[in-house]
Amino acid sequence: MISIADIQQAAERIAPFVRMTPLIRLEALDEHLGCQVYAKLENLQVTGSFKIRGAANAALRLSDEQRACGLVAASSGNHGKALAHVAKKLGTTATIVIPDTAPAVKVDAIAALGAAVVRSSVEERFERAAAIAAETGGTIIPPYDDERIMAGQGTIGLEIAEQLPDVDVVVTPVSGGGLLGGVSTAVKALLPNARVYGAEPATRPRWTESLKAGTRVTVPSHPTLADALVTLTPGELTFPVVQARVDGMVAVDEEALLRAARLLLTEGKILAEYSSAIGIAAVHEGLLSVRPEDKVCFVISGGSIGFAQIAQLA
Amino acid sequence: MISIADIQQAAERIAPFVRMTPLIRLEALDEHLGCQVYAKLENLQVTGSFKIRGAANAALRLSDEQRACGLVAASSGNHGKALAHVAKKLGTTATIVIPDTAPAVKVDAIAALGAAVVRSSVEERFERAAAIAAETGGTIIPPYDDERIMAGQGTIGLEIAEQLPDVDVVVTPVSGGGLLGGVSTAVKALLPNARVYGAEPATRPRWTESLKAGTRVTVPSHPTLADALVTLTPGELTFPVVQARVDGMVAVDEEALLRAARLLLTEGKILAEYSSAIGIAAVHEGLLSVRPEDKVCFVISGGSIGFAQIAQLA
Numbered sequence: 001m002i003s004i005a006d007i008q009q010a011a012e013r014i015a016p017f018v019r020m021t022p023l024i025r026l027e028a029l030d031e032h033l034g035c036q037v038y039a040k041l042e043n044l045q046v047t048g049s050f051k052i053r054g055a056a057n058a059a060l061r062l063s064d065e066q067r068a069c070g071l072v073a074a075s076s077g078n079h080g081k082a083l084a085h086v087a088k089k090l091g092t093t094a095t096i097v098i099p100d101t102a103p104a105v106k107v108d109a110i111a112a113l114g115a116a117v118v119r120s121s122v123e124e125r126f127e128r129a130a131a132i133a134a135e136t137g138g139t140i141i142p143p144y145d146d147e148r149i150m151a152g153q154g155t156i157g158l159e160i161a162e163q164l165p166d167v168d169v170v171v172t173p174v175s176g177g178g179l180l181g182g183v184s185t186a187v188k189a190l191l192p193n194a195r196v197y198g199a200e201p202a203t204r205p206r207w208t209e210s211l212k213a214g215t216r217v218t219v220p221s222h223p224t225l226a227d228a229l230v231t232l233t234p235g236e237l238t239f240p241v242v243q244a245r246v247d248g249m250v251a252v253d254e255e256a257l258l259r260a261a262r263l264l265l266t267e268g269k270i271l272a273e274y275s276s277a278i279g280i281a282a283v284h285e286g287l288l289s290v291r292p293e294d295k296v297c298f299v300i301s302g303g304s305i306g307f308a309q310i311a312q313l314a
Numbered sequence: 315m316i317s318i319a320d321i322q323q324a325a326e327r328i329a330p331f332v333r334m335t336p337l338i339r340l341e342a343l344d345e346h347l348g349c350q351v352y353a354k355l356e357n358l359q360v361t362g363s364f365k366i367r368g369a370a371n372a373a374l375r376l377s378d379e380q381r382a383c384g385l386v387a388a389s390s391g392n393h394g395k396a397l398a399h400v401a402k403k404l405g406t407t408a409t410i411v412i413p414d415t416a417p418a419v420k421v422d423a424i425a426a427l428g429a430a431v432v433r434s435s436v437e438e439r440f441e442r443a444a445a446i447a448a449e450t451g452g453t454i455i456p457p458y459d460d461e462r463i464m465a466g467q468g469t470i471g472l473e474i475a476e477q478l479p480d481v482d483v484v485v486t487p488v489s490g491g492g493l494l495g496g497v498s499t500a501v502k503a504l505l506p507n508a509r510v511y512g513a514e515p516a517t518r519p520r521w522t523e524s525l526k527a528g529t530r531v532t533v534p535s536h537p538t539l540a541d542a543l544v545t546l547t548p549g550e551l552t553f554p555v556v557q558a559r560v561d562g563m564v565a566v567d568e569e570a571l572l573r574a575a576r577l578l579l580t581e582g583k584i585l586a587e588y589s590s591a592i593g594i595a596a597v598h599e600g601l602l603s604v605r606p607e608d609k610v611c612f613v614i615s616g617g618s619i620g621f622a623q624i625a626q627l628a
Binding site: 041 | 336358
């Protein structure tokens with residue numbers, strides 16, 4: 001399992017590629033959520049999401065020769081965008097396999113960064129990426145099930161511990177578990193009294209079911225508005241980390257997610273993708289119990305949202 | 315003219331009514347604006363704009379008897395909303411005269427706070443408010459041309475000096491001059507090397523023309539997207555303060571304003587009313603010269619924006 005040292009080394013390695021994003025107080029949401037609300041704004045991160053942290057860490061650990069043959073990824077969008085950016089910065093190429101569920105805004109952004117884009121179904125995307133890597137000699141940078149990725153995403157936890165050392169609760173969205181595995185590792189190491197929770201779509205409750213079963217479970221592919229949280233099975237490497245270090249997992253239904261996204265935009269004045277509002281939805285619906293004096297930090301994971309989706313919030 | 319002491323006293327007086335809003339780094343806008351971008355988020359203030367600061371300061375300086383007879387204001391929306399909130403908190407009534415140019419979202423918000431709403435033309439709004447005050451015995455709380463109001467708005471300058479003491483440039487939207495007069499007084503007193511600029515709609519360049527003429531000039535009533543910046547003449551009390559303490563004034567055309575509002579939402583991930591983007595527009599269009607190393611803080615004055623306007627940004 002990754003350790004706090006892995007995350008601290010990642011922070012040093014990726015520093016020239018990422019921003020220390022703002023962690024702000026969002027008092028306007030306090031009365032809605034029943035706690036003291038804080039938001040870690042990874043929607044303001046380079047390429048618009050936290051994914052650059054893991055992508056940069058993984059790419060920087062390759063040899064020069066490996067890097068020169070290009071980077072390949074299967075991604076619901078944000079990881080692909082991050083990797084395209086990293087490849088460009090490092091002077092190499094990126095090929096990104098994108099599932100059909102990803103919104104056009106993400107696909108366009110990846111193409112604009114100079115990467116080759118290949119469309120695929122959600123289920124076949126990893127096989128497709130493997131075939132491309134085999135053909136081209138490129139290296140696959142996985143979106144989450146990788147210790148370098150988890151360590152990179154964990155640098156968010158380092159920043160939270162620095163920016164809000166008396167935080168009581170941290171809530172992150174969860175899909176494959178890279179973000180939650182990394183953040184929980186950092187937060188639990190530095191702030192042992194803080195609680196860390198994950199929130200996932202109730203239509204794809206792979207973590208809730210896997211944690212209950214004590215083993216990785218694959219769930220059916222039902223639709224969700226949370227287009228960055230579409231993974232069907234917890235990662236092999238992320239599962240034991242989340243199992244050991246996370247205090248709880250909640251599954252959020254689609255209506256609650258939409259309400260929370262609306263709240264974040266209209267009251268919080270923050271533009272983020274639907275997936276980023278899932279933690280707020282969890283507290284708003286009473287799925288996570290918090291006290292009025294609790295300082296609760298929500299990781300706002302990304303800002304890739306199209307105008308059609310913004311209009312849906314009206 | 316108001317002094318830094320007036321503002322410091324106001325800060326103490328209004329503390330229970332207002333938030334110290336976040337001042338965040340917005341690196342995503344650096345490449346667009348050619349400087350180090352910071353934003354003071356008054357769109358996250360109580361009632362959604364900076365106006366609560368002045369309104370609370372003015373209302374708290376009335377006698378108990380004056381307050382009991384009710385508060386009256388003419389306002390393009392945000393001042394009215396702030397005053398309605400203050401009246402409710404203080405257990406008295408508010409009557410708000412709103413110009414026809416104000417968007418429905420602001421009118422609805424005022425009514426929802428329990429205030430009486432009266433519609434009027436922009437030109438007649440102050441006479442209308444005076445008539446209502448005379449009839450009811452209520453006290454008019456002016457939106458800007460008042461030292462208590464200026465001192466209240468100036469508390470934003472105190473916070474900027476505390477949150478970003480090495481700021482090089484502060485840019486605020488300007489309409490009647492309460493915000494700019496207050497902020498420039500605080501910033502110049504505490505950070506004498508910082509520059510302070512105002513930005514106004516080019517369709518209503520009352521400040522640009524008045525400062526050039528050396529006296530208050532009234533401009534014709536042309537339309538602007540900046541519905542919070544509709545004043546036609548600088549205030550009598552605000553004019554000498556702005557004249558003495560502000561480093562420059564720029565007039566921004568409507569297309570530039572729309573581009574900046576889009577930039578703030580799509581790249582800055584901040585939801586604000588159009589008027590709040592006018593300072594960003596000024597720098598984006600090269601109307602204010604800034605250097606790449608300059609720390610430039612934009613006062614994001616309010617967040618009252620309807621979904622029709624958000625859609626217009628698409």
